[in-house]
Amino acid sequence: MxxxxxxxxxxxxxxxxxxxxxxxxxxxxxxxxxxxxxxxxxxxxxxxxKKQDLLHGILVKAIEIMAPKIIGKGVAEIFDDNSDKSDREILIAFMKNRLEIVQQNFTLIKVVLNEAQYHPDIQELFFQKVLPPIKGIIDHFFMEGIKKGRFRQYHPSILTAMMVGTVGMSVLLQHNRHFVEGLSKEEIMEQMADVLLTGISKN
CATH class of the missing domain: 1.10.10.60 (Homeodomain-like)
Structure with a gap:
């Protein structure tokens, strides 16, 4: 071509x-x-x-080519560059990075999330192309924490899911600030990080 x-x-x-x-x-x-x-x-x-082909073409291209670059951008660096920091600081850094990624690519992410729910093949592509590399990085972070006694003995993938869910909720709250009136962007992320870590910290 x-x-x-x-x-x-x-x-x-x-x-x-x-x-x-x-x-x-x-x-x-x-x-x-x-x-x-x-x-x-x-x-x-x-x-x-057909118009349907156009939609499908957009979603496939976004997920296969663009989404991994967008979603994966900076994830490994967050954990590598902040290895000497506390788990709380690392989690907050991850939240800040994800929020920036969403803000920079909100149009594309909105389309993919809104339409993928109606296309099982798109959902499957998302789970095959986008999540595995990120999951591996975060799983490793939790596995190391478990080995060193910082976290309780939960399956790393469960902790990863909780972390990703916390980040997703943080992003939603940033776009619906009236839901948490009186809190700054930084305070939202700090308090959500504290809630997550209180539940998984061993000490």
Whole structure:
């Protein structure tokens, strides 16, 4: 595939992601996508024969190519660069990094999460491509903590799921600040980190 074709396809996908995030899949027309991408509507169907193919193409490309880079960005460095810090500081650093990633890529993440729930194959791709590398890094962090007596004897994957869930809730609270009125962004992350660590700390 030459650069011109790749560029046109990327242009279509970027335009579709932006409109899907604003109006949802069912509320978007290919004409709107074409206008946003500054191409003829017929050009879209050279790459995606049906609107459904366009949606599927967006999600597949986002997950296979973009999502691992987005989700995985900076995760290993957080644990490597902060190895001399406390578990609390590491967890807060992880939360801050994830919040920044979400804010920088909110449009794409919103589309993927909203639409993936209706596509089992997309869900499966997400679990195959995106989660395993991140899970491995966090699992290792908890396994080391268990070996050194910092954490209770729980399965590392359970602790990883709790940590990811805590981060996800932290992100939601950042976008719904009225739910926790009176707390700053930093205080939200600090208190959630404390709650998580109180439940898993051995001492």
């Amino acid at each position: 030459d650069k011109k074709i790749e560029s046109t396809e990327d242009k279509i996908i970027r335009a579709a992601i932006e409109i899907f995030s604003q109006k949802g899949y069912n509320g978007t027309t290919t004409k709107e996508i074409a206008v946003k991408a500054k191409i003829a509507e017929g050009t879209i169907f050279r790459y995606f024969p």
